[in-house]
Amino acid sequence: MRLVITKDYAQSARLTARHIAAAVKKKPEALLGFATGSTPIPAYAELVEMVKRGEADFTKAHTVNLDEYAGLPGSDPNSYRFFMDQHLFVPAGVNPANVTIPRGDAPDSHAELKRLREFSAAHRTDLQLLSIGVNGHIGFNEPADIFHDSYHLVALTQQTIQSNSRLFSSIAEVPTHAYTMGAGDIMRAHSIVFIATGDSKRQAMRAVLEDGPVTPEVQATILKFHPNCTLYLDAALVEGIAPGLFVQVEQAPKDA
Ligand code: PGA
Numbered sequence: 001m002r003l004v005i006t007k008d009y010a011q012s013a014r015l016t017a018r019h020i021a022a023a024v025k026k027k028p029e030a031l032l033g034f035a036t037g038s039t040p041i042p043a044y045a046e047l048v049e050m051v052k053r054g055e056a057d058f059t060k061a062h063t064v065n066l067d068e069y070a071g072l073p074g075s076d077p078n079s080y081r082f083f084m085d086q087h088l089f090v091p092a093g094v095n096p097a098n099v100t101i102p103r104g105d106a107p108d109s110h111a112e113l114k115r116l117r118e119f120s121a122a123h124r125t126d127l128q129l130l131s132i133g134v135n136g137h138i139g140f141n142e143p144a145d146i147f148h149d150s151y152h153l154v155a156l157t158q159q160t161i162q163s164n165s166r167l168f169s170s171i172a173e174v175p176t177h178a179y180t181m182g183a184g185d186i187m188r189a190h191s192i193v194f195i196a197t198g199d200s201k202r203q204a205m206r207a208v209l210e211d212g213p214v215t216p217e218v219q220a221t222i223l224k225f226h227p228n229c230t231l232y233l234d235a236a237l238v239e240g241i242a243p244g245l246f247v248q249v250e251q252a253p254k255d256a
Helices: 009-026 041-052 080-089 109-122 158-167 183-187 199-209 216-225
Strands: 002-006 031-034 062-065 067-069 127-130 152-155 177-180 191-196 229-234 248-251
Touching (some): 002 009, 009 127, 009 191, 009 229, 041 080, 062 080, 067 080, 109 152, 109 177, 183 216, 199 216, 199 229
Parallel strands (some): 002 229, 031 062, 031 127, 127 191
Antiparallel strands (some): 067 177, 152 177
């Protein structure tokens, strides 16, 4: 793992956006894996600005998303499809025909999972963007006894429901289940770019970066085995974390 320590979250977002833009520049038809949640929003905003300045071009890119709430149609403002359209796909000019994302309101969840698994088996992601949940989840791979290989339906933990309820008008409205890419799908990506910030993520990041077990109890620990994973973390987040020998640590250039 390559850990780039940034001066602050804004710099993490800038470097994450440049990392993604560089991948599309190198391979315009790349398959990019995207994530939702509050963390990637500034990186998406930066990508949109880069598109406006002519420094990034997504018109030929393909995208796949990690997850989606079961039951929510893409028109629901809390759906991840809506989020992606709003923060990236529409303003960055992503071709809707090139977008793959779970359909939260699919009438037949088995058929939807089959569609997603077939897509994943047939297409290897070039660059997967990840952030992390307080409990160490990646996508909606919640703490479990196993690592799932591919897309599956997951029951959200009470902690995740609680944490995500801030975006809904009441906790009762938070869906209890979600479609998510499996840890196996994530690990098959050629490369991973990872962003996190905030004290609430420190415990999970410690499990990822320090010597210690790779365990489905903290799903993100599987990233220790990924051969090309870059993490942009601000200095405040990594304070008190002692990265293991398998982590190559560098400081972001001050003026980047
Ligand atoms: P957050 O969520 O960015 O809203 O903290 C991240 C996640 O749950 O993966």
